[in-house]
Amino acid sequence: MNIYVSNLSFIVRDEDLREFFVEYGEVSSARVITDKATGRSRGFGFVEMPDDEAARKAIKELDGGTVDGRAIKVTEARPREEKSNNRSYASKW
């Protein structure tokens, strides 16, 4: 399950984001989106977890949680590959 994390602190990096989620389950990949111009964090990121139950638990526990004095928002990510072929959605079938 792809997870979208926003309202992050600017000091949070992708590895930090991973550490937040591995606490609730296995994390296949974690990325904090950094600004290409400044190289700093944009304040949001994405986490991919193979276990949906662990992902939902992580969302439930981490959403609204306080990190670095700021309440982060954790929700399910929207599909990124909308312009790709139809096989992007064929994984469930």
Next chain:
DNA sequence: GTTGAGCGTT
């Protein structure tokens, strides 16, 4: 040195 709604590359 700064700031604050949002959905990212291979």
